[in-house]
Amino acid sequence: MSEPVKQKKTWIWVVVGLLIAAVVLFGVFIGVVSMAVMRNLKVETPTATEAERTIDEQRQLFDSAPLVQIDEGGATRREELDKRLATYSGPAPTSLRVMAWEDSEGKLVRLQIPLWVLRFSSSRKVEVDLEGIRLRSVDVSAKDLERAGPALVLDHTHRGTRVLVWTE
Numbered sequence: 001m002s003e004p005v006k007q008k009k010t011w012i013w014v015v016v017g018l019l020i021a022a023v024v025l026f027g028v029f030i031g032v033v034s035m036a037v038m039r040n041l042k043v044e045t046p047t048a049t050e051a052e053r054t055i056d057e058q059r060q061l062f063d064s065a066p067l068v069q070i071d072e073g074g075a076t077r078r079e080e081l082d083k084r085l086a087t088y089s090g091p092a093p094t095s096l097r098v099m100a101w102e103d104s105e106g107k108l109v110r111l112q113i114p115l116w117v118l119r120f121s122s123s124r125k126v127e128v129d130l131e132g133i134r135l136r137s138v139d140v141s142a143k144d145l146e147r148a149g150p151a152l153v154l155d156h157t158h159r160g161t162r163v164l165v166w167t168e
Contacts, residue, residue, distance in 0.1 A: 040112040043089070051101040051108045055164050056153035058099060062152035062166065068140060070156050078140065079086040084148040093167035096153070118142035 034151040062148065067081035096118060119142045145153065145167050154165040 001164050042110040044108045044110070045106055046108055048103060054108065055099055055101060055162055058164060059152070059155055064152060066152045066155045067148060068154045081140065081144060081148060085144065086150060088147065088149045090149050093150045096145065096165065096167050098163065098165050100161065102165040116145055
């Protein structure tokens with residue numbers, strides 16, 4: 001009878017050990033993702049004119065309409081994205097870049113996020129959440145962005161906040 005009790009205790013320790021290992025690995029993963037994002041986050045305080053010029057210079061690198069557009073009522077449209085998904089067959093981008101100017105804060109934020117990080121989002125959708133700009137309802141996934149290739153994703157201004165999002 002002592003043999004089954006011993007096997008039962010062994011399995012308990014194996015399960016506890018695996019749970020502890022999973023928690024530690026999850027913590028390491030969160031740390032790596034946080035480090036990857038924070039290392040690629042830059043906040044500047046240029047004048048409004050300098051910020052607009054910087055964003056406009058970046059925008060001029062793209063000769064097409066943004067893949068996602070927001071109309072006056074705040075509704076989002078992804079017709080350009082759907083067209084691009086149907087026709088693009090080139091290499092996939094590796095990162096999502098964001099440049100945002102918030103006039104009320106006087107800050108220009110630049111962020112580069114590896115696309116693999118976006119795949120781990122709980123909603124599986126790309127979300128932009130800046131003051132006055134909420135894109136939580138846009139049905140755009142990291143997979144859509146990868147399939148669409150390098151492109152301008154969004155160029156939008158609302159209440160003193162301008163955001164430019166692209167993949168490369």
